Amino acid sequence: MDLNDGLLGIGARIKHPxxxxxxxxxxxxxxxxxxxxxxxxxxxxxxxxGLKVLESAQEADTGLDLKTVEAALKRVLKEMAGISQPVAMGGKWEGGTLIIKPATADLQSKEVPIDAFFHKIVMVRDRLRVLEQNINSHEKLNDADKVHMQQYISRIYGSLTTFNILFADKEDHFSSK
Structure with missing residues (x-):
């Protein structure tokens, strides 16, 4: 294919084998x-x-509809901001309450809806994943530094395994591996 014939340009539709x-x-x-x-x-x-031009850049409709823009924005946000898929809490915990009771009888206990607590745990996990991605893609860190920092993140994941009982699916569990 002669790439100088004006068929290829930004917006052109092609087919790759x-x-x-x-x-x-x-x-x-x-x-x-x-x-x-x-x-x-x-x-x-x-x-x-191996490329076949389906529609040249000149023929391509460059108008964007709202659905296309929304899909592109969701993809970018998911990749760049660490937005995760919805994570389900185990059904037996829904509507429950976490009670934090001090050892001293004259101090008041604290009650927290388990749903709110679970949401905080998931947010910690998501932010750890973003941190992990940022470390792995950092330009100025060498491989030894990345491995060293990754070990700390793995230990944090290991410390959070206590909260795995709250998750509905095992695929969502914390793991130090």
């Missing part, structure tokens, strides 16, 4: 940045011969 249909979202002298619905963003060499 492995990744399927995609839209060119960026380009430079040697590569195309293509977003594939099921594969996400991929960088493809301009010299790759």
């Amino acid at each position: 492995t990744f399927g249909e995609g839209i060119i979202v960026g380009m430079d002298l040697s590569t195309l940045n293509v977003f594939f619905k099921h594969e996400g963003d991929k960088e493809i060499s301009r010299k790759f011969d």
Whole structure:
């Protein structure tokens, strides 16, 4: 395919033999940045011969509808802000109360709805995941520093395993591994 014929440009729809249909979202002298619905963003060499142009950049409808913008925003927020999928609390705890009772009889106990407590535990987990991602992608940390900091995060996860009884699904449990 002759890439200088004006068919390829930002907004062009292409078909890749492995990744399927995609839209060119960026380009430079040697590569195309293509977003594939099921594969996400991929960088493809301009010299790759396996691309088929489905719709040129000039033909592409560049108008965005609200659903497209919402889907893109949700994807970005999920990836960048660490928003997790909804996590279910075990049914036996729903509507329950966590009672924190001091050893001294003259002090008042504290009651907290388990739903609120569970939400706080899930938020701690989500923020640890974001911290973990930031450490792993940090430009100035070397691999030894990343491993060292990761060990602390693993220990924190291990300390939080006590709260696994609150989760409905084992896949949501804390694990030090």
